[in-house]
Amino acid sequence: MPPQSPSPRTVSASMEQIRQDYAERFPGWTQQLITLFSGKAAAGQRPPWWVTPPIVNWFLTLLQLALAVLGSAYAVRLLGWASLAVLPLTWLTTVNAVRKLQITWSHHAVHKEVSGNRHVDKVVQVVSSAVALTSNYEDIFEDHVRKHHSRKVFTTLTDPDAGYLVYLGFRPGTPVEEMRARLRWMPLSPRLHLPSLLYRVRTNFVTATWTRRIASTVWVALLVALGVLMDGAEFTAAFVIPWFVLFHWSALFQTISEHPYLAFDGPPASRADYVARTWGRFCLEPLPERDAPALRRLCQWGRWLLRTVLVQTPARFGVLASDLPAHDLHHVVPADHAWHLAFWHRQTHIDDAHESRMEKRELTLAGAIRHVLHGISESPLAPAEPPARAA
Template sequence: MSHDLHDSEATLPLHREAMAQFTGKWPTGYRPRWKRRAGWHLTAMLLSLGGGMAASHVLILGPPAFWPLVVLSWMITVHGARKGQLVINHYGVHGKLTGRKGYDRLIVEVVSTLLVTQDYRSYYRDHIKTHHHPQQLATAEDPDMQFLLALGFRPGMSRRALWQCLYTTIISPRFHYLFIRERLTTNFMSAPGYRRLMAGLHAAAVSSLLFYTGSWALWVAAWGIPLLPLYHIAALLQFVSEHRWGRDHPVSTHKHTDHLTFGRFAGDSLPARDLSMRDKMATWSRWTLRLLFLHIPTRLCVLPGDLAQHDWHHRHPGGDWSNAGYERQRDLDAGCPGWHETYEEIWGLDRAIQTVFDSMARSRSLPATSAQSGA
């Protein structure tokens, strides 16, 4: 899709770098004013979690007129939680968070205990050993695909059926039950002994505090809702928009990665300037509604951190992830040396999901591994 948001940004009251950070797409040849480091991302994650929860408490205890604003505080909390899992824990298991494996593992165990998500060992096994394995990405061996299969998404289903499956899954009690069960299992049953002890102490501390203060309802509203159902929905939308599924062409490993991955950016092209007043009002209204109700929630909750540039991460898992947007654009400006194809850009979460569903609709089955399928 041709996109002129950066080319037209002078018409918007937004700083160019702020625009790049929001959309996830950097302008050609542009250099950031300052580069982020791992500590910045860790601090931002903690502030989002704490700030979102604190804001929810204040709003819920305040006048009812302010209660609708809790939706915004929930989004901030979900942003912190998803960034903790998809950025902090993700690069911790890659060994790229602090550069020291022991420290990275400690951070992952603490953050995952707080969020009740996968422990270091199981996350490392699923993500590094399987998801990033070039012969298992986008096959039936991929843990993400296994989860989608368990939810009813099937290769060969029509696009309409896949969308319907997505809508029903979001509100399905079974989906949320499976997600909660998996989170509890990996914390209290399958994790190493020390990790189960951490999870038990965390649960005991939270339960004791809530029992002593009697603030169970407030905890559910301020912490439970964003960290359970909203977190699950954000994760599902990430899974169904991440990359194409199935391997239609038995080609080289690099071409598999080229074809399966793409950039997911937030934003729409600005409406044309030469529209009539009536058309201008209609198109700008639609543009504004998509910004408020699609792109902003997407960037906060579904694609935090470098998730917009996930295609770059698959090509360069050892790269400067703290500045992935800039690094991806720099690689693109250089012609993507060593790769068969340039990067693909998809603007809007809805279009990214449609791209994934198109690939699933074309696939009649998923190979067990690319090696078994002849790749």
């Protein structure tokens, strides 16, 4: 991929067309629900009156987390092996809540976009990151605000997210098929989980302020107490698997689909180049053909339902939690601090023919991952000789 990024490889039909199809074929009362599920608003759609204010939503996230943990624990206690039919739902709900504490509340609190009061937002960040056992305020400010958002760093080798991918073995010049194979087994690799776990320990108990260390210690002590009250299977199902294993999976797939990391030989040369390094990721399946024969249409609807439940739902709630589908708006229009309305505000900019042309860069999660892997493989940063296979 050349230094100046082209638009991402397009999906089979543009998201604008797919979303318009949903608007035409589903009842009006479902349209806001479709937007909330997919992250993609319909043309001309405005926010509903019932969007929860951020600070209220933060408390609801904490409640969601508590109920999901209890759901996993009691499913194991009461259902035994039959709990395997329930746990995927409680795990998805748990990892969604923990990820929101990190990528929504901790992230937007650092940007001072939760309550409008910097002291309240600091409390939100400390509590959210301590409960999720993720980056403390100082670490996330340094890595995310000062580095990732900097035009001199964005998507380059010095971007912390790009460095994370290189560490995992996604190195410039690596053949795409090799990286796909690596991505398939990476969720089971200690190379993903051990460093992630060590970082979470370091940011909570080593680099953190004393206030944050105390908060983290109190929280971990509470988790230990709960572990004593539960048996091993309950604690593993309620905490270990969703809080760590699935959390690390979510972070991996989110990062490797977020921006075209390592696809350039330098930082963005202009605003147009910067904008081209962002995109939206939406969870919409194309609808079946309107005029297909009845049997074929029935099969297509069955496939649509299966993919919506088994592919798009985990992608939306397990990886692209909260406002992440419209994350490009956060970079393209940073002055828009109403991130909880990002789906609708993004579409308003598209309807108004905003110069960024965000509608030209809309992908599914899988499509975004493909684009990132191709960018890394074709990167001008690739060495003259193919890179050695990572251990």
